[in-house]
Amino acid sequence: MSAGEKRVLRVALFGTESTGKSSLAEKLAGHFGEPWSREYVREFWDEHGATIRGGDLDAIARGQVAGEDAAAAQAKRVVFHDTELLTNVLWADLLFPGECPAWVRTEAEARSRRMDVYLLCAADVPFAEDPQRVFRDDVERQRSAALWRRTLEERGLRFVEISGGWAEREARAIAAVAELLAK
Template sequence: MKTKKICIIGGESTFKTTISKSLSKYFNRPWVEEYAIEYFKNRDFDKNPFCESDFLNVANGQLDLEKLSIDRNNNPNFLICDTCPLVTLLWSDKLIGYYSNELLKIAKESKYDLYLFLDYKTKWVNDELRLIPEEKERELFQSKLIEKCKEFEIEYNLLDGSYEDREKKAIKIIQDFIEKILK
C-alpha cells in the first residue's frame, strides 16, 4: 500500500505543530516537521527580506522532507505532515504580494489523503516566525486558505475549540480514516 499523507493546515498559532507531533506519537507514525521553520531560522529579515525563491525552496523542501520520511520509515502506511505547499503559497501571497506560477504548480500537484484544517480562533502566541497577531488578518488568511481549498477541490475537516477539543476530533477523524484504508 502506498503511504497515505495526513496534512495539518491552517494559519499560524493554531496548534498545528503541537497537534501534528501529538498525533504522530498517538498513532506511532512518522511526523514531518514544517520545513519553513528551519529554513528561516535565525534569518535577519531586515538584511535579507522574503523573496520569491524562498517560497519555492520551502515548498520543495517540505516535499523533500516527506519523501525522506517515507523512505526512512520503509513506506509506513501513513505519516503526519505539519503543513504543505498550499500553505506556503498563501504565505508567499501574504508576505511578498504574489506567488509564482511555479509555486502554484507545486501546490496544485502536491496531494494529501486527509486534511485537518485548524481554525484560527485561538490565542495568538508570539514566536520569532509568527507575523499575524491581528485577529482580522488571521481570519482573512483562513478565508484565503478556504478559497484555495475550494479552488483545488480539497476536502478538509475543520477543527475548532480548545487544544484538547481539536486533538480529540483529529484522533477520531484519523481513526475513521484508518478503518477506511484498511478495508
C-alpha cells in the same frame, strides 16, 4: 508502487498561523506511531538569520517537499505533514506577491490532490506570540483563516475542521485519522 504494496495515507495540518498545527502533528504522529514532517520554513528562518526574501521561496519549497517525502518514506500506514506546499504558495502570495516560482504553484496543486485529508485548524485558540508570526490582530487572523478555508473549498479538497480547546482539537483529529485508516 509495486503490486500489493499499500499506499501510505497523507494527512496535512492546515490553517493560518498559531492554530496548533505543529503540536497536533507531533501528537498525531505519537498517537499513531507514524512519522511527521516539520514545517521547513521554520528551519530555514533559523538557519538564515530570521530573514526571508522572495528569492528564498524556491529553496523553502524544495526543503518542504524533501521533508514531506522523507517522512512519507518512513511511514507504514499514514504520514502527517505540519503544513505543506499549498501553504507555501499562500504565504508567498501574501508576503511576496508575484515572486512564487511557477514550479512551486504547479507542484503544490499536484501534491494537494495526493493528500487524503486536510485537518483545517480553526483560529479559535489564543494567539501565541512568535517572531515568525504576521497576523497578530484578530481581524487579520480571521481573514487569513478564511483564506485557508477558501483555498481548500475552491479546490474541492477533503478536509475536517479542527476547532475548540486543545483536548477537543486533539480528539477530533485522532477521530478523523482513525476514520481514514478504517477505510
